[in-house]
Amino acid sequence: MALFIAGRTAQGALVLLAVSVVVFLLSFLSGDPAALMLPAEATPAQIAEFRQEMGFDQPVFVQYWDFLVGALTLDFGVSYFHGDDALGMVLERTIPTLQLTLAAMVVALLIAIPLATVAALRRGSVIDRLVGAVAMLGQSLPHFFVGIVLLIVFTVRLGWLPAIGSPTARGLVLPALTLGLYATAETMRLLRSNLLEVLHEDYVRTARAKGVSRAGVMVRHAMRNAVIPVITVLSLQVGTLLGGAVITETVFSYPGMGLLAVQSIANRDFLVIQAFVLIVAAIVVFLNVVLDIVYGLVDPRIRFEVRQS
Amino acid sequence: MAIRQQQERGAPVLEVRDLTVEIRTKRGTITPVDRLSFTLRGGEVLGLVGESGSGKSVSMMALMGLLPAGAARVTSGTAFLGGTDLLSVSPKRLNSMRGGVVSMVFQDPMSALNPVMRVGDQVMEAVRVHHRGLGRKGLRARAVELLELVGITDAGERMNAYPHEFSGGMRQRVMIAMAAANEPAVIIADEPTTALDVTVQAQILELLQDMKERIGSAIILITHDLGVIAEIADRVMVMYAGGKVEEAAVQPIFDAPRHPYTASLLASMPKLSGAVTTMRTIPGAPPDLLALPQGCRFNPRCPLADGRTECHTRAPELVHLDGGQQSACHFPAEVEKAFSRSSDQIEEGGERA
Ligand SMILES: Nc1ncnc2c1ncn2[C@@H]1O[C@H](COP(=O)(O)OP(=O)(O)OP(=O)(O)O)[C@@H](O)[C@H]1O
Ligand code: SF4
Ligand SMILES: [Mg+2]
Numbered sequence: 001m002a003l004f005i006a007g008r009t010a011q012g013a014l015v016l017l018a019v020s021v022v023v024f025l026l027s028f029l030s031g032d033p034a035a036l037m038l039p040a041e042a043t044p045a046q047i048a049e050f051r052q053e054m055g056f057d058q059p060v061f062v063q064y065w066d067f068l069v070g071a072l073t074l075d076f077g078v079s080y081f082h083g084d085d086a087l088g089m090v091l092e093r094t095i096p097t098l099q100l101t102l103a104a105m106v107v108a109l110l111i112a113i114p115l116a117t118v119a120a121l122r123r124g125s126v127i128d129r130l131v132g133a134v135a136m137l138g139q140s141l142p143h144f145f146v147g148i149v150l151l152i153v154f155t156v157r158l159g160w161l162p163a164i165g166s167p168t169a170r171g172l173v174l175p176a177l178t179l180g181l182y183a184t185a186e187t188m189r190l191l192r193s194n195l196l197e198v199l200h201e202d203y204v205r206t207a208r209a210k211g212v213s214r215a216g217v218m219v220r221h222a223m224r225n226a227v228i229p230v231i232t233v234l235s236l237q238v239g240t241l242l243g244g245a246v247i248t249e250t251v252f253s254y255p256g257m258g259l260l261a262v263q264s265i266a267n268r269d270f271l272v273i274q275a276f277v278l279i280v281a282a283i284v285v286f287l288n289v290v291l292d293i294v295y296g297l298v299d300p301r302i303r304f305e306v307r308q309s
Numbered sequence: 310m311a312i313r314q315q316q317e318r319g320a321p322v323l324e325v326r327d328l329t330v331e332i333r334t335k336r337g338t339i340t341p342v343d344r345l346s347f348t349l350r351g352g353e354v355l356g357l358v359g360e361s362g363s364g365k366s367v368s369m370m371a372l373m374g375l376l377p378a379g380a381a382r383v384t385s386g387t388a389f390l391g392g393t394d395l396l397s398v399s400p401k402r403l404n405s406m407r408g409g410v411v412s413m414v415f416q417d418p419m420s421a422l423n424p425v426m427r428v429g430d431q432v433m434e435a436v437r438v439h440h441r442g443l444g445r446k447g448l449r450a451r452a453v454e455l456l457e458l459v460g461i462t463d464a465g466e467r468m469n470a471y472p473h474e475f476s477g478g479m480r481q482r483v484m485i486a487m488a489a490a491n492e493p494a495v496i497i498a499d500e501p502t503t504a505l506d507v508t509v510q511a512q513i514l515e516l517l518q519d520m521k522e523r524i525g526s527a528i529i530l531i532t533h534d535l536g537v538i539a540e541i542a543d544r545v546m547v548m549y550a551g552g553k554v555e556e557a558a559v560q561p562i563f564d565a566p567r568h569p570y571t572a573s574l575l576a577s578m579p580k581l582s583g584a585v586t587t588m589r590t591i592p593g594a595p596p597d598l599l600a601l602p603q604g605c606r607f608n609p610r611c612p613l614a615d616g617r618t619e620c621h622t623r624a625p626e627l628v629h630l631d632g633g634q635q636s637a638c639h640f641p642a643e644v645e646k647a648f649s650r651s652s653d654q655i656e657e658g659g660e661r662a
Contacts, residue, residue: 200377202421203422203423203424205375205415205421206415206421206484207434208374209375209407209408209412209415210407210408210434210487211404211405211406211407211408211438212408213404214400216438220426224426225423228425299425300425300471301425
């Protein structure tokens, strides 16, 4: 198991390195930062001086090296726009975003697991069809639309919840619902079909033959087996979820790093954006390793294979 | 050690009458089990044989209430076990009977155990469902005891293993441990050795017999292996196209079958005693359940049917012959003569098929 974790961590580090190259090249290719950052009336001499000061006159790989060393020593430079440490700005906003993402995930699981179970148990019933419809809607509606509809209903019409999101219980409800809807739909659809499939397995028949009730079979036998592929899909979705967080935070002016990123893009504050992208990548990689470990815990066959190799 | 003392030997424990199952398929509704009746007696091993598709598994699944929901249903019949009709009890009561008074061992031990649940937990579950009061310690002790009974060494340690860490033979031992956990009156074993290595087949059969002696269960043993029947069954029931065509004690049926189908099965069995005696195919194909022949279902393949109108117009009822033998053939007395004459021919046919 330790070997497995070490291997996955090394893999993750490689992914991050690759991301750093991409991030650097993208910001390198997005235009001359000196021209963007200096006022329009700057003289060529001023521009040249600025370029030299910032190191923009160096060859690409030297610039990349500086960037990488900076990233490794957690120095992403200073925001042009705010004058604050870029990394510090992003990190400060990371926790609220993680809170939002976690809340969305919890919402998704709390809604999806029971509904998928009922739908699978009562296949073809009204509930089953309702679940199917909700799953389809949830997967086809974009976040900004869901967010706006929720805002209109619960804030403008009913006045129950604040319009501005915040990492508090009340402030999280609407953003978490907005962000969680897609994951809810995906989990529900997948879990329902997995459960139906698993219910035909021989070991379910064995359990029934032992005298285990339908509910017992569902909870002790079907669920655990059906959840395994869901974990895989969820781990693939961490990135999507964080991407959705950017939109959701913008809709609700939620003080997370997504909102910061959108603002920084508008301000061409590209050191902040670099820090943002690398942090998001690090989070995705980290969560993937964690989910892989969870996967191994749920499915002993994986653990066994790892131990063997 | 047996909690329930030996069932009175010879007294009926399970009485099945007119069991009929229908299954809706894409091509139409079939009746894979058609008015099947039989009686299982205390402590006996009843062999159940017949070609693939003759309805052996479906009839047993019907008794266990394990038919695939939706498509399949029992359309008539009763199956009394200890005064309760398995086919009409409430689902709740059925749950308390399954694994309690009647249990089942399936064909493929590789898929019959839950891959993500520890072996010990699965055995404990079999006990717990029927002994709600038992604490975790008691459950565990009982599970270890059961695993030891079925010949798993280091049972205490192996409790924590997962099924994939066991060989096929060991998994089938676990299945037998679970089936025997509550000392049921009836154990149904559906081809319990078919999926196993030849070398472990004999061990598993021996274990089944051993458990039966220990807890006094009666066993219904489905098999394709007539050699196994000869060795461990007390009586045999032969199914063809959803119905019982012959039933008798083992010796009489091997000596003098009273149904041409049984005779064909025996004829297609290699004569070398002691060698592997797996059933070989007999000439012709089993009938399509959607297009059953008129009259006797076996007539297209029956060497006796030629020129006999009864065979083509009237379905034979099961008749009781002397010695408790039953046969669903219009001409049970002619089987012996016909097959001693044509058995060489049939064996050739069998080789070609
Ligand atoms: N779930 C199902 N859906 C449709 N048809 C089925 C289903 N289960 C069984 N049948 C059909 O019912 C008939 C009897 O099948 P059954 O499994 O009882 O045969 P069997 O005697 O056990 O054969 P085998 O020796 O191959 O196990 C076959 O024609 C089979 O195709
Ligand atoms: S009734 Fe006729 S066709 Fe059927 S088994 Fe007997 S002899 Fe053969
Ligand atoms: Mg079968």
